[in-house]
Amino acid sequence: MKILVAVSKAPDTTAKITFKDNNTAFNEDGVQWIVNPYDEWYALVRAIELKEAAPDTIIHLVSVDDSGADVILRKALALGGDEAIRVNIKPTDSFSVASQLAAVAREGAYDLILTGKETIDFNDGAVPGMLAELLDIPCIPVATKLTVENGKAVVVKEIEGGEQTEEVAFPVLISCAKGMAKQRMAGIRNVIAARSKTIKVVEPVAVDRLTEAVSFELPAAKTGVKMIEAGQEAELARLLHEEAKVF
Amino acid sequence: MSILIYIDHADGQIKKSALEAISYGAALAKNLNTTAEAIVLGKVNEDLAGLGAYGLSAVHQAADEAFDKADAQALAKTVAGVAGTLSAEVVIFAANANGIALAPRVAVRLKAGLVSSAVALPDTHTEAGFTVKKVVFSGKAFAHVKINTPVKVITLTGNSYPAQKAAGTATVSQLDLHPDLSKVTITGVQKVEGEVPLTEAEIVVSGGRGLKGPENWNLITDLAHVLHGAVACSRPVADDGWRPHHEHVGQTGIQIAPNLYIAIGISGAIQHLGGVNRSKTIVVINKDPEAPFFKAADYGIIGDAFEVVPRLTEAIKAIKG
Ligand SMILES: Cc1cc2nc3c(=O)[nH]c(=O)nc-3n(C[C@H](O)[C@H](O)[C@H](O)COP(=O)(O)OP(=O)(O)OC[C@H]3O[C@@H](n4cnc5c(N)ncnc54)[C@H](O)[C@@H]3O)c2cc1C
Numbered sequence: 001m002k003i004l005v006a007v008s009k010a011p012d013t014t015a016k017i018t019f020k021d022n023n024t025a026f027n028e029d030g031v032q033w034i035v036n037p038y039d040e041w042y043a044l045v046r047a048i049e050l051k052e053a054a055p056d057t058i059i060h061l062v063s064v065d066d067s068g069a070d071v072i073l074r075k076a077l078a079l080g081g082d083e084a085i086r087v088n089i090k091p092t093d094s095f096s097v098a099s100q101l102a103a104v105a106r107e108g109a110y111d112l113i114l115t116g117k118e119t120i121d122f123n124d125g126a127v128p129g130m131l132a133e134l135l136d137i138p139c140i141p142v143a144t145k146l147t148v149e150n151g152k153a154v155v156v157k158e159i160e161g162g163e164q165t166e167e168v169a170f171p172v173l174i175s176c177a178k179g180m181a182k183q184r185m186a187g188i189r190n191v192i193a194a195r196s197k198t199i200k201v202v203e204p205v206a207v208d209r210l211t212e213a214v215s216f217e218l219p220a221a222k223t224g225v226k227m228i229e230a231g232q233e234a235e236l237a238r239l240l241h242e243e244a245k246v247f
Numbered sequence: 248m249s250i251l252i253y254i255d256h257a258d259g260q261i262k263k264s265a266l267e268a269i270s271y272g273a274a275l276a277k278n279l280n281t282t283a284e285a286i287v288l289g290k291v292n293e294d295l296a297g298l299g300a301y302g303l304s305a306v307h308q309a310a311d312e313a314f315d316k317a318d319a320q321a322l323a324k325t326v327a328g329v330a331g332t333l334s335a336e337v338v339i340f341a342a343n344a345n346g347i348a349l350a351p352r353v354a355v356r357l358k359a360g361l362v363s364s365a366v367a368l369p370d371t372h373t374e375a376g377f378t379v380k381k382v383v384f385s386g387k388a389f390a391h392v393k394i395n396t397p398v399k400v401i402t403l404t405g406n407s408y409p410a411q412k413a414a415g416t417a418t419v420s421q422l423d424l425h426p427d428l429s430k431v432t433i434t435g436v437q438k439v440e441g442e443v444p445l446t447e448a449e450i451v452v453s454g455g456r457g458l459k460g461p462e463n464w465n466l467i468t469d470l471a472h473v474l475h476g477a478v479a480c481s482r483p484v485a486d487d488g489w490r491p492h493h494e495h496v497g498q499t500g501i502q503i504a505p506n507l508y509i510a511i512g513i514s515g516a517i518q519h520l521g522g523v524n525r526s527k528t529i530v531v532i533n534k535d536p537e538a539p540f541f542k543a544a545d546y547g548i549i550g551d552a553f554e555v556v557p558r559l560t561e562a563i564k565a566i567k568g
């Protein structure tokens with residue numbers, strides 16, 4: 001089986017989110033970058049687990065980004081994967097990323113494409129569906145389990161108030177969420193081994209700019225918390241009922 | 248020209264998030280001087296003409312039951328086809344499990360720009376053009392995203408635009424459409440019976456590591472039951488298997504914006520706050536006065552959850568009578 005795992009660079013989850021140039025751009029100063037958690041913890045690790053069960057499996061990683069993402073790809077390669085491909089362009093929106101990934105995916109004829117459920121910066125969750133549509137293959141988004149049985153993918157995905165089990169033949173695209181795999185750390189030997197793995201740089205295809213973020217804002221700060229003494233729960237209940245009117 | 252809203256339903260019932268999407272689409276239609284129409288695929292047991300009360304002028308239904316089992320690829324093809332026939336200018340979905348599966352595909356088919364997880368009506372008259380406010384950085388910020396294409400697709404975050412009912416009826420027309428053969432087969436559905444889905448809940452009671460163990464969760468569920476709310480938890484609680492993964496809220500869990508969020512024994516780490524800080528009212532119960540969550544709260548009690556929560560549950564019960 002040939003697996004393509006899409007990984008994206010994302011700001012560390014503790015990064016302070018601020019904007020610059022009159023709130024038109026994310027301020028990257030001092031931001032630490034990580035592999036987008038959904039891509040790393042769930043998509044990539046599940047791919048590695050599948051390879052451990054079937055060693056002839058080939059795993060390619062792909063990222064659409066400039067050379068700043070190479071360290072992220074190395075980090076991912078230290079967890080596992082045979083080689084990485086970087087499409088040399090800064091991502092602009094979900095459609096631009098999906099279009100670049102589609103070009104790579106067509107080239108490689110993969111049986112399984114895994115992505116995270118969304119990136120933690122733009123939170124669109126749209127790349128998986130767009131990529132699948134561009135490739136004309138099925139996509140199961142927000143999956144929490146994936147096994148291969150009788151040559152088919154058996155997938156559990158979240159639905160409102162529960163989950164659903166689905167079965168699909170390859171090729172298929174699956175976006176991964178919590179439950180899919182157990183987070184792991186790369187050992188130092190793997191980090192060293194990853195240094196000699198290939199990152200193939202390919203040039204982007206031309207894509208129309210369908211959307212653009214024109215400005216950003218931070219949520220309004222809370223005006224201050226009203227503290228209630230322990231023991232005065234009836235007062236809190238009254239405030240929630242009469243002041244906040246939430247029940 | 249019109250606005251087309253996709254009506255999501257399950258077990259014959261139209262979802263609350265779909266009603267929100269309809270109200271949102273109707274308000275947008277008004278701003279753009281056009282009409283709001285909706286598409287329903289599959290069987291529903293509700294009065295579709297009655298959806299006119301939410302501002303729809305027309306509902307188009309393809310009632311073939313095959314749609315109820317159709318995969319996203321087949322559904323998207325049908326929705327995009329209908330959007331084309333109606334010359335829909337904007338297509339709107341709820342940002343839920345089905346919306347996330349369908350909207351990106353429909354956008355590709357219509358060569359439309361997509362904004363996911365919108366939290367407010369589009370600005371249609373700005374210099375920048377048509378812009379939509381959406382959640383970014385997992386709830387830590389918002390972006391105003393401009394859509395450059397003539398046709399636009401939007402998914403609407405739950406609980407960010409209220410379903411508004413007035414008077415009115417919609418015309419209902421039947422479409423003679425049938426889905427392509429699905430490549431994906433549904434082999435099982437496991438619903439958690441009787442629970443309010445987290446993303447649709449107006450009240451959420453959430454527990455963290457401060458509860459010490461899963462055996463104490465009746466504290467959380469009792470309070471949730473009295474309030475008819477849903478239950479949630481912090482990430483380590485789900486990681487340690489105290490609670491199921493689908494209850495994990497935060498930056499790497501589900502992002503929610505209920506009217507009331509009660510956080511019990513949760514410290515308020517930045518990754519947790521990202522997923523819940525759009526809640527309208529936040530109550531924090533924590534024994535540590537320094538817990539960062541108090542800074543993000545509207546009401547707080549410093550105290551031991553094991554004493555405070557049962558008393559709060561009783562006090563709310565007393566008000567509810
Ligand atoms: C990449 C990344 C992503 C993450 N994503 C998420 C996410 O999506 N969601 C999430 O929740 N976390 C996430 N985390 C974890 C986050 O950083 C925190 O570790 C986590 O939220 C802490 O959970 P907690 O508040 O339940 O536990 P703790 O931090 O251990 O806090 C327990 C709290 O309970 C209080 N307490 C203890 N006993 C009592 C008592 N008897 N009565 C009242 N209060 C009591 C304590 O004072 C303390 O404030 C993420 C972390 C990383 C690195």
